[in-house]
Amino acid sequence: MSRITPKKIRDEADAVILPFIEKGLIRDQHVHSIQPRPNKVVDVGFPAGQNYSKIFGKKPYDKLYDELRVNRLFSAEFIDGGLIQMSYRFQDKALLAHRLAYYPNPNLDAFSNDPESFYQDELFRDIIERRLTAFPLRFDFDDRNAKDIVHPHSHLTLGNLQHCRIPVSSALSPRAFMEFVVRYFYDTPEHNFTALLPRHKHRFETTITAAEKELIHMVIAVPV
């Protein structure tokens, strides 16, 4: 596989959202952008605006979720309100960091308690009936701040818990991340949404250390 450039990541981020827009599984989205920054840094992601980082503070999940949603701070919004955020940072054409997050809708319960959903479409009803207990998850890649075991280059954080950093074998492409979310959070025996994804194009090099491999960890498997 050839070198992974910001443009390729940007194109893939759009490309993995597209089939779900078509299916009606994603109801709102942004076209990803490439932003050059000082020091040969290039950011790829959704339009975030100035107050983006301020939104994350100590606050209950449902408040955080509302603010993200209302301000449209996402790459895409699923039909059940689940939010996907994909951002990548490159420096000198090498991947410096990524932040891939999934924020499910904490208010799903209220959907099934909503008379208007009575009229809603089958796809919607099928998704809602699944009874997800919502918690946020995030795949982070951070080359600079990596520390063996304590802060793996690539790690998965569940439920926004600061020190929850499950080692991951490598950085994830948008394709890999999208499959994770769709396969494990949206596919049902009746609906195979994962099959709609385009094929893998990019694989990042392994960054997990030997010591980290001894712990329980996640392996990003990209078919050759």
Place this chain on the structure above:
Amino acid sequence: MTSAIKIIHGENGKPAASEALIEALCKVEGISGTCHFGAPFIQLDLETIALDAVLISPNVGVVIFDLLDSPTDYENIEDRQDALFHGLQGHLQPYKNLSHGRKFIPQIEVLSFNARPTSGDFSDTEEAASVVDVKGLESTLHQLKNESLSSTRIFEATLSAVQNLAGIRTHSTKRKTTTPGSRGAMLQWLEEQISVFDDQQAPLVTDTVNGVQRIRGLAGSGKTIVLAAKAAYLHVQHPDWKIAITFNTRALKGQLTRLVERFVAGYKKTTPDWNQIHIINAWGGGGGPENSGLYYQYCLATDQEPLDFREAKSKYGAGADYFSRVCQDALQKESPHTPSYDMILVDEAQDLPPSFLRISYQMLTKEKRLVYAYDELQNLSGRSLPEPDEIFGRTPEGAPIVSLKNKPRQDVILNRCYRNSRPVLATAHALGFGIYRTAPENRPTGLVQMFDTPHLWEEIGYQVDAGRLAKGCDVTLSRDPQASPEFLEEAGIKHPLIEFIVFEDENAQNTWVAEQIQKNLEQEELEHQDIIVISPDRYNSPAKLGPISARLFQLGIQSHIAGVDTKPDEFFREKYPSITCTGIHRAKGNEAGMVYIIGAEGCRDAAQGLATIRNTLFTAITRSKAWVRVLGVGEEMELLKAEYERVVKNNYALTFHYPDEAQLEDLYKLYSSTEDPSQETAVALQKVLKTKGHRLTEGARTELERLLQAEHQ
């Protein structure tokens, strides 16, 4: 000779004096015009107040009535009169059409009206000169005669300016248009034409009767805006009243809130006191004040457990009309409780069960100020609202609990449609009723549904061109130009108002829509929120809308699918321009200049509930403020298009044979009735067949229905 002065009632805090003035005005001869009470709002020193009353007359110009009611009113009369004069002039001057160059045309006089017979103690002859009592009213008015409003144009412009209580626009979109004649410029022009209340709507805002008021209106007649304006008006004139506005579709909450805020700001330059005025859902859910509904409040007030939707579903089982059941159950318990509201306004009453209206009635003080507004054809469940005696029931003695005795004030019809032009509305009605639908085998008519009361056609703004509007007779109807303002058709001069297009397949349809939208945005000066894409498919709209959204995404055009949300979701993204793609349910109550209806072939025919399907098409078409494109695929779409072409051939007139009583029964049973449990089975089967690419022929369908009905007996 009966008086030629029309009275429009309003709230000025001086009911007795107002009554006296009305009585006196009714006896005045030789003077015509309109006297509006409790309006408009003017600046008086540092305060904003509503005028006690103002007469606008082609004979005497503008006469402000200052009602002398309490002892303090008799002090400083001249100063107050001067202030009133300046206040009203200040309100009217911004209207350029009331001036010739720099000369303000209407002549304004002020009369202080003393209702009490000769009890005023003003020894000052100067003051006495501008004070008039019941006896002297007529002669004083005649002395004031002048020609300032003798021109009809100026008279009507002045009346309109006065009735525009707050002088504000309700549509505050500012467009950037550079090309005259572009679609964007056309929409701008249309919006300017309808930014003031007309003479049907203005009285509704200020006139409040004790007792129940029913407002029936066409879709697009401005009911929601009028209700919001009325609530705002009563809130500022009676800040101690507890007022509730309630509705069915959750999305209306945001709209109503914004409207009430705007009107209150316009009237009194202040913000609403949300402790006194509540904008709340009909049902409501438990989750906190955000979701509190009127039904919930009633249950709490009568010490009962409210049921939420999920609980109702499990209690009553599938297919029940849940809200109706929970309301009925709540009403069973006869428990005394303190009335919570001085006034309740109900919007979308056609989508709410009569039992909910009864609950609202229970929650009111003894004056029973209940206003309910609805649209005959908009209900998607095929049910129309019954008459008041049926809704509210009768006393043990048999008398109706509610009757709308004061006809013009308690039973109002807004028959002017400001949203849809004549061709668009007539097309929507023709297709909704199946006027030109080909009669199926063995059926005497192609009609799908029809009003029980023929007279209703005239009430919603149709006129009889030929024949007789009565059951069993042939008739030809067309839009009364009064009720369908012609200016709405201007949009059709450059681009056709309506187009029905048949595509080879869905792909072709979706590609076309995306390309058209691109053109609308890039070349025709339309904004994102001027465009809606509607899928009338009741079970699958995200899957139908998705491909269009995807194509727009690829073209770099922002779009979203309107969803159901737990928090009030914005239908149009005002801060983030985005094309709204929506199913029919979320489309209700919204409007846009450019409407694309996709997959319309599904609206032509159905195994069950055809009336509801046709109502869906009606609702979709009537979302358009200017242009509508009805699109679909295949033979069904060809047939639908042919049905539309018959409307065109008849020049948008509706010619049909009005069914008689028996036929109406028959139509209802066949196309509207939802009591048949075999329906769900039939619908499910139809869906399964559809996914396999099959379609039931008319004959097979009838046979299937028959078999299912027999089975369920």
